[in-house]
Amino acid sequence: MANFGKIIIFTVVLILVSCKSESKQAIKTETVSFTKEGELTILSEESEAIKASFEIEIAESEYETQTGLMYRKSMKENRGMLFIQPTESLQYFYMKNTEIPLDIIYIDSGMKIVSFQKNAQPFNEDTLPSNIPARYVFEINAGLSDKLGLQVGDSISFTRD
16 A cells, blocks of 8 residues: 555656646747837937937836846847836946847936947846936947947937837
């Protein structure tokens, strides 16, 4: 009888272990696709001329802010992600699970660019601070800030779809 109990326990454990490994195999990673939620324009500080326009995704919730552009394989040049923080304060971003190099643009509550972290490297978990209080953070493909001539003092405006 004792052997029969051991056989039942062994069988139950075997079933549980095989169910657990089956569920791990069923997990699939999907490519996260872009969802246009608005448009953002960057204006020159000196002339108010439009320097660039982007289609944007907007990250406001805690989950959206923590996930950001993670797990994306690429991003079109005319797209970016705007993070809207609840208050203006020092901001700290990093590139955990982010597969594409980015320029990170920090913007104050007056909608003026206050600082940059350029060419942030994929998967780098070093902190990339704003160094100056910011309320908005805008991420675009690495190199675009220089290509477009963006500068501290330029302003942004955005609309939601």
